[in-house]
Amino acid sequence: MGNDIEKQIQERFAQLPPAVQQAITDTSVEEKLRGLSAKYKLHLDQWVLLENEIMLTLLGLEEPKNMVKNIATEVGVSDEVAQKLVNDIAQQIFKPIREMMQGTLSRDALTRSAVRTSDNESSAQEKRAPSDTSAYQRGQSSSERRDVQEDPYRESIE
DSSP: OHHHHHHHHHHHHHHSOHHHHHHHHOHHHHHHHHHHHHHTTOOHHHHHHHHHHHHHHHHTSSOGGGHHHHHIIIIIOOHHHHHHHHHHHIIIIIHHHHHHHHHHHHHHHHHHHHHHHHHHHHHHHHHHSOOSSOSOOTTSOGGGOSOOTTOTTSOOOO
């Protein structure tokens, strides 16, 4: 059963955005959690359980809205302490991840916007350029054309 959980965690980890992957593997997250365990006077076993809850939430295997309840139950602290822990975790761990993801998304959006703008400019130039495949060509008199189907100024006799 342990292998199934490990496999599920590895698969879920691979699906995460790079910013979240980096946060999970970053040793500073572990250091911040250690600092929180000292601040709230948690024992080693409680700290490990707290770290597990945070990692499950980061992996998306636990809902963030359930963190207070999960930490109170799993870590064995009061609801008040669990709420304070969640507030600190949100500030010290989740907020930097969110900011990193927003920065990444903003850069990606700017890149996509620049690509879209250049694509639009290219298609606008293509629209302005006369097409060799069309029977209608600007500047050519309608009497010179064999096919008048696409001539916007001349109606078909048919």
